[in-house]
Amino acid sequence: MDKTSRGQKIKLLILDVDGVLTDGHIIFGRDGELMKNFHAQDGLGITIAHRAGLKTAIITGRESQIVQLRSSELKILDVYQGSKNKLEALYELVEKYNLALEEVAYVGDDLIDLSVMTKVGLSCAVANAVPEVKSYAHLVTNHHGGKGAVREVVEFILKSQGKWEEIITSYIQGGQIKTQQ
Numbered sequence: 001m002d003k004t005s006r007g008q009k010i011k012l013l014i015l016d017v018d019g020v021l022t023d024g025h026i027i028f029g030r031d032g033e034l035m036k037n038f039h040a041q042d043g044l045g046i047t048i049a050h051r052a053g054l055k056t057a058i059i060t061g062r063e064s065q066i067v068q069l070r071s072s073e074l075k076i077l078d079v080y081q082g083s084k085n086k087l088e089a090l091y092e093l094v095e096k097y098n099l100a101l102e103e104v105a106y107v108g109d110d111l112i113d114l115s116v117m118t119k120v121g122l123s124c125a126v127a128n129a130v131p132e133v134k135s136y137a138h139l140v141t142n143h144h145g146g147k148g149a150v151r152e153v154v155e156f157i158l159k160s161q162g163k164w165e166e167i168i169t170s171y172i173q174g175g176q177i178k179t180q181q
Contacts, residue, residue, distance in 0.1 A: 003122065003138045003139050003156075003160075004160045005160075006102070006105075006121050006122040006138055006160075007105075007122055007139075007156055007157045007159075007160030007161065008160045008161055009102050009103050009121055009122075010054065010103060010104070010105045010121065010122055010157045010160075010161070011053075011054065011055060011097070011099055011103040011104070012054065012055045012056070012057065012093060012094075012097060012099055012103060012104045012105070013049055013054050013055070013056050013057075013104075013105045013106075013107070013153070013154065013157065014056070014057045014058070014059055014090065014093065014104060014105065014106045014107070014116070014120075015056065015057070015058050015059075015106075015107050015150060016058075016059065016060055016106075016107060016108045016109060016110075016112075016113055017036075017058060017060040017062065017064075017067050018036070018060065018061075018062060018109075019109035019110060019126065019128065019129070019145040019146070020107050020108060020109050020126055020145045020146075020149065020150065021038060021039075021042060021058075021070070021145070021146065021150060022036045022037050022038060022145065022146040023037050023144065023145060023146030023147060024109070024128070024145060024146065025037060026062075035066070036064070036066050036067070036070075037146055038070055038146065039146055039147055039148055039150075039151075041148045041151040042146075042148060042149070042150040042151050043070075043073075043074055044151065045148075045150050045151030045152075045153075045154040045155065046074045046076065046150065046154065047074065047075075048154060048158070048167055049154045049157075049158070050075060051167075052158055052161075052163050052166075052167060054154075054157065054158075055077075055078075055097060056074075056076045056077075056078075057076065057077075057078035057079070057080070057089075057093055058071055058076055058078070058079045058080065058081075059080045059083050059086045059089045059090065059116065060080070060081055060082075060083060061082070061083055061084060061086075061112050062081065062082070063081040063082040064081065067079065067081060068081070078093060078096075080092075085115075086112065086113065086115055086116045087115045087116060087119070090104070090106075090116050090119060090120070100121075101119050101120055101121060102120075102121035103121060104120040104121055104122075105120060105121065105122035105123070105124060105153065105157060106120045106122075106123055106124065107124040107125075107126065107149065107150060107153050108123075108124070108125060108126075108129065108133055109125065109126050109128065109129040109130070109133060109145050110129065110130055110133060111130065111132060111133065113133060114132070114133060114136060117133065117136050117137065118136055122138050122139065122157070123136060123137050123138050123139070124137055124138065124139045124140070124141065124153050125137035125139070125140045125141070126140075126141050126143070126144055126145040126149040127140065127141050127142055127143055127144045127145075127149065128144040128145055129145075139153065139156060141153060
């Protein structure tokens with residue numbers, strides 16, 4: 001099955017954080033994690049995904065207040081932090097939303113992401129992912145993690161589903177489109 005056919009079926013987009021939603025840099029201060037860099041285009045991409053009816057979730061191996069703040073701001077309702085076994089979170093999400101694995105997309109960048117990537121309908125790797133992750137991806141982005149890669153995946157899915165032109169038209173007309181999530 002080609003990647004466009006895979007994209008047509010997606011109802012849930014799951015994201016890793018470090019190296020996907022961020023550029024992978026983690027800045028520590030004396031009292032712990034201080035900062036992560038997020039890209040505004042990725043944020044708008046997630047907002048567009050929600051408005052177009054896609055559900056979103058985060059599964060990350062690290063725990064961070066910054067991730068909780070950013071996911072709350074973007075209205076990502078399902079956030080799994082400290083996940084050493086990302087498959088458990090995947091199966092919980094599939095059951096929660098009554099989805100088939102082929103209706104799930106996942107975006108990753110490193111070896112910890114392979115267990116999920118090899119199970120979902122559309123596995124995506126960011127441009128700066130390690131070679132092993134890229135080799136298992138149905139889609140490899142042109143953008144690096146934290147530099148618009150998530151937005152690129154959202155656009156790919158929505159174009160595959162024939163929803164992108166409606167989104168563009170809605171922004172031309174003032175930015176309002178129906179919210180389905």
